[in-house]
Amino acid sequence: MNYIAISELRANLPDLIDQVSDKLDRLIVTVSGKPKAVVLSLEELESIEETAEILSVTGILESIKESKKQISQGEYITLDNLEKKYARTNTVKKCRG
Secondary structure (H helix, E strand, O other), X not given: OEEEEHHHHHHOHXXXXXXXXXXXXEEEEEEOOEEEEEEEXXXXXXXXXXXXXXXXXXXXXXXXXXXXXXXXXXXXXXXXXXXXXXXXXXXXXXXXX
């Protein structure tokens, strides 16, 4: 993140908006040398909001940690194996029906 004085922001706003949106950069705007605001791209804001929403789900962090642990220990099923498993199940049901 880069700090920028509000006077510089005013003078270069179009270019700085392009910089922020192209590079997903953030600018901390200072007034009298003190940080007062942040300029960031819409894409970055939406990403932050989405992350906050996901993390607000009760127990999600524990679930993610447990999933990572299971993956590192090889406790998972591949998409191919999952498709094969359910293809067999559907075939059996069709034969009976």
